[in-house]
Amino acid sequence: MPTGVAIHDAREQLFVAAERVLLRDGPSALTSRAVTTEAGCAKGVLHRRFADFDAFLAELVLDRVARIDARTAALRGRAGTGSVADNLTEALTDVFESVAVAIVGLVISRDGLRARLRRTTPTGIPVLMEAAAMIASYLAAERDLHRIAATADIDTLAPTLIGTGHLLFADRKGTPPEAAAVRRAVASVIAGVVREP
Structure with missing residues (x-):
């Protein structure tokens, strides 16, 4: 070269x-x-x-985390429009059809990278934690608009949706799930709290 x-x-x-x-x-x-x-x-x-390869990888992960953070305002802005299930389906698909699943595998597989990322994300797995925060922010906005029950446990619903999405998209080499399958899973998770007509 x-x-x-x-x-x-x-x-x-x-x-x-x-x-x-x-x-x-x-x-x-x-x-x-x-x-x-x-x-x-x-x-x-x-x-x-970059100081070393783990420093490079940490910056890569943080850059991709920032992209999820940027999506938060857009998703929150959709509160009150469309259906809650459709908005969540689109958000989960957007996160997991990107490089997020591969990034999670990378973080899990490299001890040095995980140690560096603990400085900014002391618990959980970067990317998944930010995605859960994005979903929680959206659910809170929908709750404020009374489209989600006031008693909804958003702090449980958001990671449940992220875990569900991650499992649906986890096979890196396989065919991604169809939108209808993602929507069915989302609808099942939120069924007890949605107050849409």
Whole structure:
């Protein structure tokens, strides 16, 4: 690889390459060489920007977490429109059809990465915790609009929905679940609290 060629937005290029390797080959195949080869750049490009490979992976995870955080306002803004089940189905599909399932596998498989991420996410698994917070925020907005029962235990419903979504989408190599299957699961979880006509 030539080392004198300037790479525009190398950080994002490396992140996208890491996602491709992760999605295609899984967490065990994710190495600095695999990432730089996929990105079409010299290995030194990664090591000049990050202290080590776990620092790179931590930044990748945090960047993807920030993307979920950005979706929170959009989902919350949908409160009062459409059906609660449809909004949740779309939100879960959006999260889990992305790289989230692969990121969870990566975090679980690398002790050094998990240790670094504990600085910002002291409990739980990054990505899943933020996704649960996104769902909880939406459910709270729907409860304020009386489309969810005032007695609904949002702190239990949100992680239940995330766990359900994760299980539905967990087979990285298989066919993703159909929207109808995701909606059925969502409807079952929220059946006792939805107050829509």
